[in-house]
Amino acid sequence: MAESRARRRPERREEPLSRERIVEAAIELLDAEGEGGLTFRALARRLATGPGAIYWHVTGKDELLGAATDAVVTGTMTAAAEGTTPQEAVRALAVGVFDAIDAHPWIGTQLARAPAQSPLLRVFEHLGRQVQALGVPHAAQFTAASALLNYILGVGGQNAANARDHQPGTTRTEFLGEVSASWANLDPDEYAFTRGVAEQLRDHDDREEFLAGIDLILAGITGTAGITGIAARP
Known part of the structure; x- marks a missing residue:
């Protein structure tokens, strides 16, 4: 028995x-x-x-969330290949975090919730080292690295939120088509610019737009006028 x-x-x-x-x-x-x-x-x-x-x-849920976040973020921290420029290293990290948030939407919330914990510090440290490699003066390094970090988290988190907000049964193409059409029908005097880019909204690629924004920030960081302006600020 x-x-x-x-x-x-x-x-x-x-x-x-x-x-x-x-x-x-x-x-x-x-x-x-x-x-x-x-x-x-x-x-x-x-x-x-x-x-x-x-x-x-x-010991508890908070520790488990931190460990899960750290495990995902660590997967984006690949060593830069020999000959990689600081700009390329920033782009690689940025798109790695963007893809991680896209695949794991809860990551964005966790990173924003605990800025003093190690997962976020890993990203900030990596960005800061590339900012130093770009020759940014010490007085401007915190601002430059923070601008990159905030953009990565903000756009990555918003992209994940947009994906969750789609109505059930509606594809991304259909969703963007509907929003684009609503923009095109806005008041032409009050929303002249928004009407003008409505078609670009419909056809844009989130990942490519994200990387284009990274390039704009990097261009500002490496521009002599931009660096001087930040460094000279009291």
Whole structure:
């Protein structure tokens, strides 16, 4: 009888539970359910274990969110290839973070929520080193790196929010077409510029526009007048 009951027991996980596996499962759950769906009960079900076993590796949800964010962000921090310019290194990091937020929309919120924690500091440090490599005076380096960081997080987060705000069953092309049409029908005196770029909105590529913005910021950073103006400010 005991042997029969043993054979009917549900299968348990075969791999040993580790912090890395917990973080991996948390990322999967966050991607599927969002931050609200990340509970230790749901995570325990996914890992076929008990909540107590998870608490052995992480102390609570905040630590788990930080570890999940750090794991995703670390994946964007690839070493620059030999011969890579500072501009190319910034672009590579920027698009890496942009793609990470696009694939994991909860990342943007976590990065903005805890600016003093390591995931965001990794990005800021990398940007700052490239700003230094561009020869930006020390007095202007914080402003230059901050401008890049804020643009990356702001546009990346907005792109992810726009994707979530699409009406169910509506494609991105259809959504942009509807917004573009509404812009084209705005009052021609009050919204002359917006009407004029309505067609560009319909046809634009989010990723390409994002990188074009990075290039504009880099051009300002490396411009002598821009650097002098920032550095001279009291």
